[in-house]
Amino acid sequence: MIGYYMMLLQVKRQQIARLTACRGQLEGKQGEFQANEPKCTEPELTAKTWFGSLADKFDEIRESGIKAPYQDIQGTQFSAAYSAIAAKIAELQAEIASIEAIIAQLRAAEDAKAQS
Template sequence: MNEHKCLEPELSPTTWHGRHATEFQAIREGGIHTAFLEIAGAQFANVYSAIAAKIASLQAEIASIQQTIERLLAEEAAREKEEVKTSN
């Protein structure tokens, strides 16, 4: 969506021209624009995959902790029920 901003403003004979303008345009196209495309493409995909994997890992850890809590609560309830039986 913002890719075009890497190449703005457009250089023309009426705005800026000559050797420095040509060098500047080469930097924009070869350095800035290429880096932008790399970030928007491969690097973004890698980061997105890493974040998705971390989310899945955390969700699995949360589920495991919830199961542990449920097990401990069930054990506590069973112990309390047993204590009530033995005290009667």
């Protein structure tokens, strides 16, 4: 019986390790995302490259249709992902504490049985 809980404990710890690694990779991707944000409005439109009402409409599309959703991903959606990972890690840590308590109880029961 203790063997089952020890195995379960190991699985939960591995899940936490994977989530922690995932969070690290996500932080790297968020950094890349932030570094690439200026590309949403490239190339810059000037009087020499493109101007007029079509250029203005194109610029509006870049701002509202590309840059705004990009910033939403960069901020809100990354934050939601971090929160979900943190919540799952906290849940797993609570499960680990519960499993460790069960293991301690089982060992205490085995010790009591062995002494009698």
